[in-house]
Amino acid sequence: MSGLRNLGLAVAMLAASGGAALLTWSYITTKRRKEEQKEDVIKEEQKEEVVAKEEYLPVESQVAERCMLLAAREQPQREPQTRKRQVLVLGLDGSGKTSILNSIVTNRGNHSTVPTEGIHAVCITNGKSKMEFLEVGGSEQLRPFWERYLDRAFALVYIVDSTDHGRLPLAKKHLHQLIQHDSSLPLVVLANKQDLENAYHITDIHDALALSEICEERKLFLIGTHVATDGSELPSSIEDTQEFLAQLLLETH
Ligand SMILES: Nc1nc2c(ncn2[C@@H]2O[C@H](COP(=O)(O)OP(=O)(O)OP(=O)(O)O)[C@@H](O)[C@H]2O)c(=O)[nH]1
Ligand SMILES: [Mg+2]
DSSP states (O other), rough: OOOHHHHHHHHHHHHOHHHHHHHHHHHHHHHHHEEEEEEEEHHHHHHHHHHHHHOOSSOHHHHHHHHHHHHHHOOSSSTTTOOOOOEEESSSTTSSSSHHHHHHTTTTTOOEEEEEEEEEEEEEEETEEHHHHHHESSSTTTTGGGGGGGGGGGEEEEEEEOOOOOOOOOOHHHHHHHHHTTTSOEEEEEOOOOSEEEEEEEEHHHHHGGGGGTTTTTTTEEEOOOOOTOBBBHHHHHHHHHHHHHHHHHHHH
């Protein structure tokens, strides 16, 4: 629109005062272009500052840093901001988020023994599709940060410890608060630790989390999972979750 306006202005000036006006106009537009370029640089710098500020929490894993470096090297051109490749992984502390992510990365049962004190990111490349999983620790101090990461995600994976009966109401409260922020974000609930004897069955988890109250328009899945303790092969439930997310990513873009 402003290009058209400039052209109209140039034609009018030419008609009125000949070639000198064209030179004047081209000088003005060159100057304006330089000013615009300068503004672009300033805007880019401001944007980077915002992105830096948005990294609220220390990145725990070196895998994440490597993943980000690789991503930066592989993609000289920035992807459009609308292209979301991130799966946000949330759930109360001890529910098994890191253990599940470690198992996906190593392709076998891989338990975590260290609570996540910030964020933990892993990058999975499957053929041409690349997906980032971002876990934010589930401790009480970190839960207020959870919702800040929702905007970047194309799906939310919410993990519950199926044996932590006493804290299911708390897990439910946080889940319902989170999904209020985005009415269409696909939700995958993993009822983890199904290997343990006292684990609630997924139908009990369905009821305890009041999943029937979640709007029908949202894609919602509930899967029973466990992480093998003996380092054996990735349980099929986790493989299915991974495949399902890859499919969701394809559908979303
Ligand atoms: N038996 C069994 N134990 C599990 C399973 N998944 C995780 N655990 C154990 O549960 C504990 C917590 O697992 P984490 O993966 O660290 O849990 P988290 O959700 O990442 O916890 P935070 O990082 O503190 O939010 C660890 O001792 C794991 O070994 C599972 O499927 N079965
Ligand atoms: Mg963790």
